[in-house]
Amino acid sequence: MSVQHDRVAVEKYHGTGNDFIVVDAVESIPDRPAFATTHCDRETGVDHEESPRTGADGVLFLALEPMYSPPRVVMTLVQPDGSVAAMCGNGARVAAAWAAERTGSDELMIDTPAGTGRAGVDGDDVRIEMGVPSFAPRDVPLAREAERSEASEERAGAKRHASREAELIEEDVEGLTVTAVNTGVPHAVAFVDDVDDVDLEAVAPAVRHADVFPEGANVTLASRVDADDDSDVDSDAGPRFRQRTYERGVEGETRSCGTGAVAVAAVAKRLDLVTGEETITVSPPGGDLRITVPDGDSATLAGPAEREFAGELDTVVRST
Numbered sequence: 001m002s003v004q005h006d007r008v009a010v011e012k013y014h015g016t017g018n019d020f021i022v023v024d025a026v027e028s029i030p031d032r033p034a035f036a037t038t039h040c041d042r043e044t045g046v047d048h049e050e051s052p053r054t055g056a057d058g059v060l061f062l063a064l065e066p067m068y069s070p071p072r073v074v075m076t077l078v079q080p081d082g083s084v085a086a087m088c089g090n091g092a093r094v095a096a097a098w099a100a101e102r103t104g105s106d107e108l109m110i111d112t113p114a115g116t117g118r119a120g121v122d123g124d125d126v127r128i129e130m131g132v133p134s135f136a137p138r139d140v141p142l143a144r145e146a147e148r149s150e151a152s153e154e155r156a157g158a159k160r161h162a163s164r165e166a167e168l169i170e171e172d173v174e175g176l177t178v179t180a181v182n183t184g185v186p187h188a189v190a191f192v193d194d195v196d197d198v199d200l201e202a203v204a205p206a207v208r209h210a211d212v213f214p215e216g217a218n219v220t221l222a223s224r225v226d227a228d229d230d231s232d233v234d235s236d237a238g239p240r241f242r243q244r245t246y247e248r249g250v251e252g253e254t255r256s257c258g259t260g261a262v263a264v265a266a267v268a269k270r271l272d273l274v275t276g277e278e279t280i281t282v283s284p285p286g287g288d289l290r291i292t293v294p295d296g297d298s299a300t301l302a303g304p305a306e307r308e309f310a311g312e313l314d315t316v317v318r319s320t
C-alpha cells in the first residue's frame with residue numbers, strides 16, 4: 001500500500017482577518033470537504049511564513065468566467081466542518097480581489113448560492129452588494145408553530161386559513177436576547193453593552209443549535225461605540241458598532257464575518273438604533289467594515305481584502 005499526494009496550487013487571502021484558502025475551481029480536488037477539514041485546521045493546517053495564522057476559516061473554490069463583461073466568478077465556500085455556506089461576505093470580497101488580479105477588471109459579478117452581487121475593487125478595498133436582508137421566518141429560516149388565525153371566510157365552499165408566522169425580534173433564545181435575520185446566511189444578533197464582556201464560546205453553541213433555527217445560525221454580538229467613549233472615533237463618521245461572531249461551519253469565533261457585519265447594521269436599523277441611510281461602521285476584531293442598508297435595496301459591504309501568499313497543498317491523501 002502506498003500513499004499518493006497530488007499537489008494543487010493555492011493562494012491564501014484574508015478580509016479583515018477572516019482568512020481563506022483560495023483554489024481555482026478548474027483544479028481537480030476529489031474530496032472538497034476532506035480538503036477543507038485538513039487544510040483549515042488551526043493547529044495542523046496550511047502554514048506559511050507570510051501568514052500570521054496556521055489554518056483558515058474556509059476554502060473558496062472560485063470558477064472564473066472571464067468572457068463576460070464584467071467578468072463573473074462562481075464562488076463555493078467549503079467550511080472547516082465540510083459544509084457549504086450559501087454566502088460569505090468576506091469570501092465574496094476575496095473572490096472579487098482574486099478575479100481582479102487575474103482579469104485586470106475592477107468590476108466583477110460574484111455568483112453565490114444566495115444570489116449574485118456586483119463587486120467593485122479599488123486597490124485593497126473591495127465593496128460587494130449583499131442583497132436585501134430578510135427577517136421573514138421562511139427566509140431566516142425559523143421553525144415556529146404557525147400562528148393560525150382562522151380567517152373563516154368561506155369561499156367556493158373552501159375554508160381559507162390565513163397563517164402568519166412571526167419574525168424573531170428581540171426574543172430570548174437560550175438566554176441571549178436576539179433578533180434573527182438572513183443576510184445570505186442566518187444570523188442571531190444580540191446587542192449587548194460590551195461585546196468583550198460576553199463569553200461567546202460559552203453562550204453561542206446553544207443559540208447556534210436552538211430548535212428555532214432548523215438550519216442553525218451564526219451568533220453575532222454587537223455593541224455601540226459612542227464617540228465620547230473612544231477618542232479614536234470621529235464623531236462625524238456616522239454610527240459605529242463593535243462585532244463578534246461565532247460561526248456555523250467553523251464552530252468557533254472568527255476574526256471577522258461580513259454577513260454578520262451586515263446583520264448588525266440591518267438589525268440596528270430594524271430596532272431604530274440608527275436612522276437614515278448613513279454608512280455604518282462595524283468593527284469585528286480583525287478590522288473595520290463599512291455597511292449600507294438602504295430601505296428595500298441591496299445592502300453593501302466594503303473593506304480591505306488582502307493576499308497573503310501563493311503555494312501548493314496536497315489535494316488528498318489516497319491509499320492505493
Ligand SMILES: N[C@H](CCC[C@H](N)C(=O)O)C(=O)O
Pocket residue numbers: 018084085086087088089090091185186218247248249250254256257258259260
Ligand atoms: N465568514 C462569512 C460567513 C460564512 C457563513 C457561514 N459561517 C455559515 O453561515 O455557515 C462572512 O464573511 O460572511
